[in-house]
Amino acid sequence: MTPNFKNVHLKFELNGIYYSYKDLNEVAYSFVKEGEPYQQYLGVFLLDWLDHKDYVLVLTSGSTGFPKSIKIKKQAMVHSALATGDFFNLKPGNTALHCLPSNFIAGRMMLIRAIILGLKLDVVKPSSSPLLGINKTYQFSAMTPFQVEKSLVDVNKIDTLIIGGGKVSHALRRKLENKQVYAYETYGMTETVTHIAVKKLNHFAQSKQVSNTYFETLANVTVSQDERECLVIDALKITDKPIVTNDIVKLHSKTSFELLGRYDNVINSGGIKFIPEQIEQKLSNIINQRFFIASMPNEQLGDQVVLLVEDKALDVAKLFSAIQNLKSLHKYEMPKQIFRLPKFVETTTGKIQRIKTLNLLK
Structure with missing residues (x-):
């Protein structure tokens, strides 16, 4: 019963x-x-x-x-x-x-x-x-x-x-x-x-x-x-x-x-659709800090792929080099810009709020 x-x-x-x-x-x-x-x-x-x-x-x-x-x-x-x-x-x-x-x-x-x-x-x-x-x-x-x-x-x-x-x-x-x-x-x-x-x-x-x-x-x-x-x-x-x-x-x-x-994270860049989480999975092999993939407006592409990393002291040039050498990442998936932030915006349960975090860059 x-x-x-x-x-x-x-x-x-x-x-x-x-x-x-x-x-x-x-x-x-x-x-x-x-x-x-x-x-x-x-x-x-x-x-x-x-x-x-x-x-x-x-x-x-x-x-x-x-x-x-x-x-x-x-x-x-x-x-x-x-x-x-x-x-x-x-x-x-x-x-x-x-x-x-x-x-x-x-x-x-x-x-x-x-x-x-x-x-x-x-x-x-x-x-x-x-x-x-x-x-x-x-x-x-x-x-x-x-x-x-x-x-x-x-x-x-x-x-x-x-x-x-x-x-x-x-x-x-x-x-x-x-x-x-x-x-x-x-x-x-x-x-x-x-x-x-x-x-x-x-x-x-x-x-x-x-x-x-x-x-x-x-x-x-x-x-x-x-x-x-x-x-x-x-x-x-x-x-x-x-x-x-x-x-x-x-x-x-x-x-x-x-x-x-x-679905609400999908990026359309130059007519190609990207799922951020799939790019993140590939990047997780070389990035130990919290990070996520997002998009920002671009006149030519409509939107461009960008990377946000929770690390104020991040060596951006070094990370760019590592990403370019990542064989699993397609050239169109390469982030066009990398942004470093001291702290991501979170929900009360600790989940990253992507949109609000992205808005910190404005």
Whole structure:
């Protein structure tokens, strides 16, 4: 029988203590009144989860515009938790670490997974290095790429680690290759109640039958493309209707796809269309700092390809030379200009806001 959103698994624990559905109200009030800011966010969400409504309001990340509040069905969150549990073979009594902000969907779903699946959840203050000072191991956790980058020394404290909230760079993937952790990149958004597909990131995860070149969907999720070759997600247990995205993909099947880039990032330069993310993938072999490809107006080309790097002390001439010697890069993909910035504009969840960052150059 499928659990509903009023169920609390008998094996569920929060910071080492079991709480019933009724008990959680008291915990939530305590967090709101006496907790630190990260605990207050968790408490506010718990109160929403325990009220009489069948939905919660969730804030989007704002990576492609202003954050907005949307309604998410509580039962959809239950189905999402069950799909994650099935995919990663999570069992009642498994330990989990919650180190994400609880004011966004990814952090909220960590709590719901624990409640529904019966996980023993430890909640710690979100930070760039959440594993620092932790002296125990966990069977499951979720982190952002930035958190993983800062936790590589201790990442073996996690058995299965899902990474989302931003693209996993090739540099980070190389660093994870020989780490003893089942590391997976996730694909999803607030509207899909976090991830609907995963891709393995390292050799250590090979025993779990997931591709390391493309994303594979969770149970009850199928995908297709629209006329723009953008991903369309059909997840009836999560959403009432298909979700049309702006992510350009290459389909491998109804349940697997390769992510190529964002439709709204496509550059038309001299009549040739470029997907910035594909150029970035090639450049990632020679650039260690954060960077991205964008376009700027050009009288002859219409738009020209430019490169922005987050490094105030960058040796531009040296980087230009390295790019020109990069054999994988087509001559038309070569950035016409390189700009260095001390800091990129980010969303509250750490994602780069490309347009706002580009506007810093004006």
